[in-house]
Amino acid sequence: MRNFRQEFIDVFRSGYIREETIRRHIEPYIQMEKHLPDLAAFFYVLEYPSGQYRFLGRQQEHISGYPNEEVLQRGIDLFLRSVHPGEIDILLHQVYPDMIAFVAAQPDDNVKKGLLFQYNYRYKRKDESYVNLLSNIHILELDDQGRASLVLGNTIMLQNGELLPLRLKIKQFQFKELAETVFSRVYTPLSGQKSLTARELEILRYLALGYTSREIAQKLCISPLTVDTHRRHLLRKMQCNNVVEMTRIAFRNALL
Numbered sequence: 001m002r003n004f005r006q007e008f009i010d011v012f013r014s015g016y017i018r019e020e021t022i023r024r025h026i027e028p029y030i031q032m033e034k035h036l037p038d039l040a041a042f043f044y045v046l047e048y049p050s051g052q053y054r055f056l057g058r059q060q061e062h063i064s065g066y067p068n069e070e071v072l073q074r075g076i077d078l079f080l081r082s083v084h085p086g087e088i089d090i091l092l093h094q095v096y097p098d099m100i101a102f103v104a105a106q107p108d109d110n111v112k113k114g115l116l117f118q119y120n121y122r123y124k125r126k127d128e129s130y131v132n133l134l135s136n137i138h139i140l141e142l143d144d145q146g147r148a149s150l151v152l153g154n155t156i157m158l159q160n161g162e163l164l165p166l167r168l169k170i171k172q173f174q175f176k177e178l179a180e181t182v183f184s185r186v187y188t189p190l191s192g193q194k195s196l197t198a199r200e201l202e203i204l205r206y207l208a209l210g211y212t213s214r215e216i217a218q219k220l221c222i223s224p225l226t227v228d229t230h231r232r233h234l235l236r237k238m239q240c241n242n243v244v245e246m247t248r249i250a251f252r253n254a255l256l
Contacts, residue, residue: 004080004088005051011096012048015143017150022047025140025150026055033057040157045140048149051076063133063157065126084122084130087166090187095119095168102170102183103139103148112146113139114173120164132158181205196237203230208247 026045033043042057052075056068064071064082071078083091099117106112117137122130134156141150158164170183184201196204206216213227220227231243240246 003077005075005077007092008051008076008080008096009049011092012100012148014048014147014149015145016047016049017141017143021141022054022150025152029055029057029152038062040159042155044153044155046076046151046153048147048151049143054150060155063125063131063155064123082124084124087121087188090166091119091121094187095166098168098183098185099137099170100147104146109142109146111172112142112148115139116171116173117168118171119166119168120158121166122163132164134158196234200230200234200237203227204234204246204250207231207234207243208250 022045029043029045036057036059039059040063042059042063043055044053044057044060045055046052047054053072056072058068060066060071061068066078080088080092103112103115106115115138118134120132120134123133124130136154136156138152139148139150140152141148143149165186166188167184167186169181171180172182184198186196186201202220203216206219211219213224213231216227217224234246235241235243238246238249240249
């Protein structure tokens with residue numbers, strides 16, 4: 001049987017931080033939890049070196065079907081065992097390494113702590129039904145090597161029951177405002193659709209916002225003809241007849 005906790009720890013390889021630091025981060029969420037309404041989402045604080053949850057919101061039980069006590073006891077192992085078999089290795093060997101590499105490339109700790117990581121996946125509940133979840137991860141503490149050691153997570157149950165492409169997006173906070181996406185990668189394109197390049201995803205986002213080819217060209221410092229070429233490639237890859245249809249499919253499949 002695979003030891004998912006150890007695989008997770010081996011991927012992140014981060015060092016421990018002081019217990020009082022962890023308690024300082026957890027206390028506000030314990031207090032906040034008392035006043036939150038019932039939602040299809042929950043907060044958690046996860047310690048990477050041990051794979052243990054140090055705080056878990058009560059709505060976790062509603063989403064996963066597992067009692068909080070069991071999740072706290074089994075830690076990240078239970079979570080990883082519940083991820084769809086077709087996506088678990090993508091998380092461990094592609095999504096997480098991409099997150100680690102992006103953090104390592106940042107110039108200082110303040111920039112690293114200003115990152116927001118978002119990725120979706122299929123999760124098997126205790127009743128063995130699958131739901132689509134979206135995790136939002138924010139770094140709370142780094143170890144002495146600048147690696148994420150303690151993170152705040154917010155997991156949301158998506159209402160869309162369709163099969164979604166597994167995607168990682170990284171955003172960056174600047175001056176308390178959310179900046180544009182600084183990293184985006186789709187790991188499992190839908191059947192019948194070819195994977196989109198980073199440039200195509202960028203142009204797709206502008207098209208969805210109603211920008212013309214000339215306006216997109218000015219934004220990206222490329223020629224309108226190049227934008228039109230990318231537009232044709234997008235229509236072909238996404239098997240669409242026009243931009244309206246392409247935008248609708250992009251929103252439905254979490255490409256934007």
